[in-house]
Amino acid sequence: MKALYDFSILTxxxxxxxxxxxxxxxxxxxxxxLVGVAFMILFAILGLVLxxxxxxxxxxxxxxxxxxxxxxxxTAQTLADVIKLVLKEPIINKEADKFLFNLAPFIIMIAAFxxxxxxxxxxxxxxxxxxxxxxxVIAVSSLGVIGILLAGxxxxxxxxLIGAMRSGAQIISYELSVALSxxxxxxxxxxxxxxxxxxxxxxGWWIFKGHIPAWIAFLIFLIAxxxxxxxxxxxxxxxxxxxxxxxxxxxxxLKFAFFFLAEFANxxxxxxxxxxxxxxxxxxFHIGHWEGFNAVMDFIPPIIWFxxxxxxxxxxxxxxxxxxxxxxxxxxxxxxxxYLLPINLFNILLMALVALMGWHF
Amino acid sequence: xxxxxxxxxxxxxxxxxxxxxxxxTHGVLRLVxxxxxxxxxxxxxxxxxxxxxxxxxxxxxxxxxxxHLTDRMDYLSCHINNEAVCLAxxxxxxxxxxxxxxxxxxxxxxLTRLSSHQLWWGVMGMDLGAIxxxxxxxxxxxxxxxxxxxxxxxRLTMNxxxxxxxxxxxxxxxxxxxxEFITHFKKKxxxxxxLLTNNVIFxxxxxxxxxxxxxxxxxxxxxxxxxxASGFSCDVREHHPxxxxxxVQFKEVLRTEGDCFARYQCRIDEMxxxxxxxxxxxxxxxxxxxKAPTKAVIKLPKGEFYQRVETARGEFGVYIxxxxxxxxxxxxxxxxxxxxxxxxxxxARGSKIADLVAIMSTLDxxxxxxxx
Numbered sequence: 001m002k003a004l005y006d007f008s009i010l011t012x013x014x015x016x017x018x019x020x021x022x023x024x025x026x027x028x029x030x031x032x033x034l035v036g037v038a039f040m041i042l043f044a045i046l047g048l049v050l051x052x053x054x055x056x057x058x059x060x061x062x063x064x065x066x067x068x069x070x071x072x073x074x075t076a077q078t079l080a081d082v083i084k085l086v087l088k089e090p091i092i093n094k095e096a097d098k099f100l101f102n103l104a105p106f107i108i109m110i111a112a113f114x115x116x117x118x119x120x121x122x123x124x125x126x127x128x129x130x131x132x133x134x135x136x137v138i139a140v141s142s143l144g145v146i147g148i149l150l151a152g153x154x155x156x157x158x159x160x161l162i163g164a165m166r167s168g169a170q171i172i173s174y175e176l177s178v179a180l181s182x183x184x185x186x187x188x189x190x191x192x193x194x195x196x197x198x199x200x201x202x203x204g205w206w207i208f209k210g211h212i213p214a215w216i217a218f219l220i221f222l223i224a225x226x227x228x229x230x231x232x233x234x235x236x237x238x239x240x241x242x243x244x245x246x247x248x249x250x251x252x253x254l255k256f257a258f259f260f261l262a263e264f265a266n267x268x269x270x271x272x273x274x275x276x277x278x279x280x281x282x283x284x285f286h287i288g289h290w291e292g293f294n295a296v297m298d299f300i301p302p303i304i305w306f307x308x309x310x311x312x313x314x315x316x317x318x319x320x321x322x323x324x325x326x327x328x329x330x331x332x333x334x335x336x337x338x339y340l341l342p343i344n345l346f347n348i349l350l351m352a353l354v355a356l357m358g359w360h361f
Numbered sequence: 362x363x364x365x366x367x368x369x370x371x372x373x374x375x376x377x378x379x380x381x382x383x384x385x386t387h388g389v390l391r392l393v394x395x396x397x398x399x400x401x402x403x404x405x406x407x408x409x410x411x412x413x414x415x416x417x418x419x420x421x422x423x424x425x426x427x428x429h430l431t432d433r434m435d436y437l438s439c440h441i442n443n444e445a446v447c448l449a450x451x452x453x454x455x456x457x458x459x460x461x462x463x464x465x466x467x468x469x470x471x472l473t474r475l476s477s478h479q480l481w482w483g484v485m486g487m488d489l490g491a492i493x494x495x496x497x498x499x500x501x502x503x504x505x506x507x508x509x510x511x512x513x514x515x516r517l518t519m520n521x522x523x524x525x526x527x528x529x530x531x532x533x534x535x536x537x538x539x540x541e542f543i544t545h546f547k548k549k550x551x552x553x554x555x556l557l558t559n560n561v562i563f564x565x566x567x568x569x570x571x572x573x574x575x576x577x578x579x580x581x582x583x584x585x586x587x588x589x590a591s592g593f594s595c596d597v598r599e600h601h602p603x604x605x606x607x608x609v610q611f612k613e614v615l616r617t618e619g620d621c622f623a624r625y626q627c628r629i630d631e632m633x634x635x636x637x638x639x640x641x642x643x644x645x646x647x648x649x650x651x652k653a654p655t656k657a658v659i660k661l662p663k664g665e666f667y668q669r670v671e672t673a674r675g676e677f678g679v680y681i682x683x684x685x686x687x688x689x690x691x692x693x694x695x696x697x698x699x700x701x702x703x704x705x706x707x708x709a710r711g712s713k714i715a716d717l718v719a720i721m722s723t724l725d726x727x728x729x730x731x732x733x
Contacts, residue, residue: 236715244384
């Protein structure tokens with residue numbers, strides 16, 4: 001049934017084909033290059049699609065048209081913007097620490113790259129399948145804050161510094177909630193490996209199987225992951241009405257584009273993790289014993305399932321951003337330390353009880 | 362020893378220049394902030410970047426020309442500013458303007474107030490990070506500016522008033538389109554509440570922030586919705602009625618909390634009041650001439666004339682000293698923005714940077730109004 005779309009057959013055949021022709025060392029290098037190129041292409045596509053999607057979603061919410069001029073329905077608008085950003089002069093502040101200033105965007109991008117490598121896009125379509133998958137993704141995606149702090153510090157701009165400090169406090173706090181809400185589901189799966197977590201949802205997604213604790217965990221994950229990606233209503237690090245542009249005030253051209261792209265890539269990553277852990281990853285939607293219905297659902301390729309779930313979560317995050325006002329820094333920290341964290345800890349206990357008593361499906 | 366350390370730490374303030382180019386100062390206002398981390402210790406407004414010496418220019422202009430300059434001060438309540446000068450000149454000439462003029466002036470004045478509050482509402486949301494409200498505000502404001510455009514050809518700086526009456530009569534479509542706008546906006550105003558007013562985050566950001574007591578409001582000379590939110594009854598339309606205000610029913614919006622949310626709610630309620638004033642008048646515009654006959658060269662008699670009106674921001678005053686010439690000997694404008702800005706330091710001390718943005722939005726500053 002699942003073998004209908006198993007990407008491991010494809011990857012295995014490529015591996016075999018390469019092994020026949022080259023030495024094992026060369027095969028490893030070639031495969032690494034192939035995977036790297038594939039992820040770079042994915043990044044570029046993500047940037048183009050998500051920026052366009054954000055523009056159109058915000059346009060619908062704000063009762064306007066969004067981009068319409070460049071390309072059919074404005075689809076080439078993002079491409080035009082990329083060309084503009086690439087051609088722009090990279091201005092570096094005279095007093096800036098040039099090495100750190102240039103390094104910062106790359107650190108953010110590297111963190112995003114490392115995290116995206118562990119995502120399971122479909123069965124067998126996963127670059128790194130660690131047995132500590134979730135832990136790895138959480139650890140790596142929080143490396144990005146170093147880039148933000150460096151950007152704020154090296155710009156030699158007071159607004160940038162305030163933005164970076166805010167961002168540091170925010171990401172360090174909200175990481176806890178992201179990790180704990182994911183651990184709530186790990187209690188049920190008993191494994192940190194992302195592929196195992198998905199396999200465990202073959203007979204139903206955790207958000208349905210896990211009762212109320214799973215719902216609470218999902219909501220907390222949604223809030224905390226929005227905060228971790230520095231998106232509205234938690235976009236304090238770049239609060240444009242207070243800090244002009246926060247940590248990337250001094251950046252222009254391609255380096256600014258890196259920050260911009262990393263924001264969307266991070267959004268994709270957290271949504272993908274959420275979809276994997278709570279919504280069954282690439283598993284199709286099944287209802288009990290409706291064999292016919294389930295067969296039709298199986299016919300839709302898993303990669304489509306995965307992308308649909310991720311798009312749904314991304315849409316939720318865009319919806320927040322374009323309707324809510326921004327929180328203040330102390331309110332943001334209050335929300336995390338006084339509400340989300342205690343609820344989260346209690347929720348894990350509750351989930352442990354559910355798992356222990358076997359109340360989940 | 363501890364005292365010395367404390368002093369040492371106190372003296373290390375973190376200065377930030379907010380402006381002259383900054384997204385939330387809404388113009389070229391420069392605020393020098395002394396920060397302790399994120400907490401504001403002192404706000405020092407530096408003004409004068411767009412000072413055009415309008416008051417001095419007025420000494421060389423005829424009274425008809427002065428009207429045009431007042432547009433360029435508080436451009437969001439331009440019609441009401443114009444009206445103040447016209448009323449002062451009419452007072453000096455002891456000219457009785459026709460009822461038709463009074464009614465039309467009142468209607469357009471209230472439409473101006475509405476459009477100003479709509480823009481303020483959108484910008485307020487944007488300052489707090491809810492960008493969508495900006496588009497909502499402008500969507501509804503568009504209908505009013507369309508009405509203005511049809512009436513007098515201009516959308517922002519209208520110059521519709523002249524001493525003695527109006528520049529020309531209203532457009533035949535005026536009443537129909539205004540009524541259309543009222544029915545449209547009565548449906549849209551509850552949307553404003555749904556998007557911002559009842560939002561939990563918005564309440565968190567505004568309730569209890571930037572409190573201005575009634576005593577402080579009076580001593581700083583704060584007027585308009587900002588003062589009425591502190592319980593200071595200062596509506597010129599109510600206390601010194603002009604134009605057709607004595608004959609319409611409306612209630613002065615008063616609140617007592619004096620925080621950002623009270624100022625916000627005050628303006629939202631004022632929009633409802635403005636709608637009701639327009640509704641009372643729009644079907645009852647009396648027939649008659651749209652202008653009382655005046656001489657081509659207006660010479661005010663020797664003396665001093667003061668006229669105050671209620672703009673969208675507060676009390677606007679025109680003080681004319683005339684020597685009997687065709688231009689004033691000396692002219693002074695009392696603009697609401699200047700006095701309201703003076704209370705900013707008092708309100709913002711001890712709050713966070715993000716609160717300063719909220720406080721500034723609820724004061725609703727228009728910088729050309731401050732600098733003149």
